[in-house]
Amino acid sequence: MLRVCLRGVKATAQKSSGRIRLTNVQQCREYTTGESSGASRVVAAGLLTVTGGIGGTIIYAKWDHKFRAAVEKNVPYSEWLLGLALGPASQDAGLPIRKQMESIQPPSMMEKQMRTSKAKSEKKLKETTEPALSQPTQNIQAEASAEATQIISAISEVQSIPAPCDTEPAAAAAAVLQETESAGAAEPLRERSAEEVAARLAQQNQDEKDIIASLSARLDDSLASSAKATLQAIGAQEAALQAITQHTHKLKEAMETEGPTEEKSTQWKDLEAALADRTTSVNVAKTALVKANEALDGLKSVIDKSRGLKITAARPLILAAEENLHKMVVDLDKVVSKVQSAESEAKIVAQYTELVNEAKQQFQREVSSLTPEIQANWKGLTGKLSTDDLNALIAHAHRRIDQLNRELAEQRVRGQIHMEAALEQQRAEDQKALDKAVGTATQHVKEEARLDQERKLAELREVIEAEMRTQLRRQAAAHTDHVRDVLKVQEQELRAEAEQDLSSKLLEQETRYRQLTQEQLDDFTLDMNAAYARLKGVEEAIDSHVEAEEEARKAHRLWLSVEALTYTLKTASAESPSMPLEDAAEAVRASCVDNDFALALTSALPEESLKRGVYSEASLRARFNSLRSLARRVALIDESHNTLYQYFLSYVQAALLFERQQEVPPTQLRSEDLDPFKLLSYASYCLEHGDLELAAKLVNQLRGEARRVVEDWLTEARLTLETRQVISLLSAYANAVGLGTTQAP
């Protein structure tokens, strides 16, 4: 059946293995046939994933620099590959920031330019002269560029906190600063928070300086421009004046001189030229004046604006500018008044010339009416005239003279009236002119006074400042003196106090010292006594120690000898007894010469053990095992039963009787326990469990032949037991003595 099963199992195993092999082969074949396509597919897929991974990493590294850095750090040759693909990493990081910075700056510059140009145009009310315009814009540009350079240089120093005063350039500067600072590292902001105030002050100073600089520049500009304009105006006015005077002079000349007609015509031509000159120069002067006025107005507005800023440091500048303005205004007015007076004079002369011309013409008409054939310039024709004409002319002349005399008289009267009227008119005009002059003069005076006042105010302020400073210094000096005095007094007081303290303390210290010394002496004597006593005690202790040591040494020696004795017991081999204990016992005796107990114990050692040695328990045990069978065999034999037949019966009994090899002995032996077989089994048990004493006791209960047989064993056992007991006692005693002598730590 088993075989059948086995066979069946084998068969099935074979079949299954065959199938498996087949399937394996089939699968292998499948693998082999599909292997090529499968492998190529796998290889292709692998390559694709790898390239895709690498390409993706490169693209992502191009986009995210942190990722690139991480990849370069972690993958060994990636930096080479990424460097090939994308270019070095550091440039990419640096360029954008710089570009940002650059992009920030131009817009700010442009912004500023636009802003400042707007402001300038507002201030200057649309400049008329291009050079004037271009100059300010150039100045603005220069200013802006200067400011920009200032800002760029100050980036490393100044904090990115916007300035407290809200001026345009400062705001623009702050904006630029902020942008550049934010573009750069943000850490200095956090680290420099403690220097904010200083930085702010510096910034304020810087701003003020900037403002003042700009202000001064502007003032200078406007001053220069207005000065130029005024100079131009003045020049023009003076030219006009010159022209007018020349013209009037020429006119006067032309009127008064009576020369030949060519000269006259040249004179008239000159006059006309002079007139034209005058008109042009007057126009030029007018335009120049207008310009100058505009410039002055502009300057004034600039001054007002700068005054509105209320910066103390700029006041002298403003003051100077104002003075200049005033001077220019005054000069301009002077020149204008001169020109006006010249013009009025010219008007008078012109009127005079007109009148003269009119009279001439009138006379000519009259003469022509009288003598039509006489031509206009009748003076040259005096040689060609006839007597009639002459008489007529003389009569006419007389008539004319009469007429003229009458007219003269009339004129005198009228003239008086006219004179009065003219005087009145003149007075009125004069008054007007006077008023105007007075007005302008008062204005000028007022201006001067105001300027003076301001100057005086400034001086006074300075003086007061100086005074204040001196006073403060004086006060400070006084304060220091006072403080010094107070300190001196305090020092005195403190010194006195300290000295007092010191003396008292010294006294105290002295008394204490004396006390201490006394105490010390007492203590010293006490200590000496104590030390002496201690010394004595120590000596005693040492002596006792020495004794104790001696005792300890003795105990130790005793212990050692006892140990040696114990050891000699162990020298017992399986069959032979131990070495004789004589020497060890001698050693023990030697080590306890004054110890009665130990001596007694040592003497209690049995002779046999001393001479011959003792058997070990193991040997006794072995011996007992052999004894046991013998004792069993002679169990029936005793005094009464000791025939040979009894011996035979005893042997048979031993052969047929089975008892337990080992039996636990009872605590109390009963009578039926005294059976030798039982006793032997008890004894065997005791021996097996190491209780030689009990075994000996039990064996001692054997009677008869069995007893005789085990007699020797019993004596040996007794001997061993005795020796062991004595030795254990000695050892215990030695241990006790040793414990007694050892000092507890």
Next chain:
Amino acid sequence: MSEKELGKKLDRCLADGVVKLGTGLGLGIVFSVLFFKRRTWPITLFSGAGLGMAYANCQHDLRSHYLLHTSEQQEQ
């Protein structure tokens, strides 16, 4: 050793027995041959006697410890 005494005794008994039996046998044979016309009874007699003597000796030997001699008794 006390335990070896018995063994020694038994050895002695055995030796003694063998000797006595041999001697008896020998004497018996001699006597049977010499005096009793080759009858078996002296052989058996003498061997028996020898054996008996051996037994008695053995027993005595084994008992010897328990026997109090008169001299000892007298001394006690």
